[in-house]
Amino acid sequence: MPFAQVNGKSIFYSWKPATRAGLTLYFIHGLGGSHSFWEPCIPGLVEAGFSCLAIDIPGFGQSPYNNGLEGIANTVDIPTLAIGSKATKIAQTFVRSLIQSSNLEAYMSLAQAIADAPVPAYHEIKVPLLCVAGQEDQVAHLEDLALIGDRHVLSP
Template identity: 25%
Template sequence: MPYITVNQKRLHYADSNPAAEGQTYVFIHGLGSSQNYYGAVLPHLTPSTNRCIAIDTYGSGRSHYTGLEQSIDSIAQDIVKVMDALKVPKAVLVGHSMGGTVVLHLAARYPTRVVALVTIGPVHPTASTGQIFEKRIQIVSEDGMEPIANSVPRAATGSGSTPLQRAFIRELILGQSPEGYVSLCHVVSEATAPDYAAVKAPLLIIAGDEDKSAPLEGCKHILAHASSSTKTLEILQGVGHWHCIEASDEHVDTEYARWFNEQKITSSYYAFVGRR
């Protein structure tokens, strides 16, 4: 299993095609998840020509938590250091949920490292967000991961989700260490909104119309305040917060494929887009 050490953290990652001459994508998952969140969509990204790097963020999946404090900014710095170590000068950054917040922050702070952004159910931090995650911290600190694993797969998915999809989400959550999960809950709880006005890269926001964790109004706020000259909001019907699991195998939308071609980004990227 490949690991890389950056900023005193040993991070697990997958690198699909280091020698690829096409586009490079870097994938950042959300809270309670891992790089495996993207497992069903990576095959759509023409692996013979593109390079896909998916990272377990510190405290998640196989990137074990060792007690270091972290924040949205520290996670963004970790990503930049991973890109440096893997000799990736710039990439299309893909972030889900908390990972969406991270890549928006990264694009604002390190604009030269970003070709374009795809944020999937990005969390727009508010005061109420902090209150929600303070409750989770208490639950996990007292009872471990099982209460969250038993509630989130149904509460955070849409009406179109299947029992198999919910079972996979449950397994992702159960695979987290309580300490790492609590650390990342603090990250979300204490986060402030990225400097959206400093985000100038082409931006796609993918939202679920039944997403209660990253409500549509927050996605619209991000879209309105980003300075990107090209920006699009795509809404998936019947989908909650776990978009790449709930809607991973739908057709490629040709209208939005053209949008990405105009940005010189591979059209197969719209394997993410799902239901119209």
């Protein structure tokens, strides 16, 4: 399994190069998730010409916990993001592996950081941003995502 050292942190990643030249999409899972959430979406995007990089943030999936949120914040350095939450049918497929592979301290650290975070300056984002929400998602509602990204997708 591939790991990258990013600012001294070990980060698990899944890299799928495009079949032709195109943009690179960077996938970040939601709280309690893993890179696995995005696996069903990636083959079609690769076929459409996008390279896809999905990571497990520290303490989730296969990335070890790295003592706080600094490791998570420092991993994000690619301009095109796909962000998500945990309540989709795709996600339900991975619940068992997530429970077994998530670190409780990492979960609590990330939850606290979200609670304490200032409102992001979404208007300052200068690159196209695709927001994906699950139809049954109780965290990332489509109405809220409409205020953030350029394109919005509701997944059944």
